Amino acid sequence: MDEQVFFNVPLVKLEPIFKRWVREVQLEFHTEEESTPFYLTRKGVADKLQISLISVDKYAKQGILKSYRIGGAIRFKSSEVDKALEEVRNAKYRRA
Numbered sequence: 001m002d003e004q005v006f007f008n009v010p011l012v013k014l015e016p017i018f019k020r021w022v023r024e025v026q027l028e029f030h031t032e033e034e035s036t037p038f039y040l041t042r043k044g045v046a047d048k049l050q051i052s053l054i055s056v057d058k059y060a061k062q063g064i065l066k067s068y069r070i071g072g073a074i075r076f077k078s079s080e081v082d083k084a085l086e087e088v089r090n091a092k093y094r095r096a
Helices: 011-035 042-049 053-062 078-092
Strands: 067-070 073-077
Touching: 042 053, 042 073, 042 078, 073 078
Parallel strands: none
Antiparallel strands: 067 073
């Protein structure tokens, strides 16, 4: 984007420019995040979810958290942990 200086410009005229810029930044960030997943250790997941290591293992066995074996170590994709947490939160408030 070209460098511009704004003087006495009403916010109504600046709003679409800022919205477009924010959308572009969000798309760039989202694409980078998907192309290089961030992996967490069991302890990292436990700290993030504020649960014990035993619970992390239990949730992995139940399929609530998807685990990956990388070089002999167990890892979890951060985005999938966030998604699982959101699903559990949403399920908590659903009617049976």
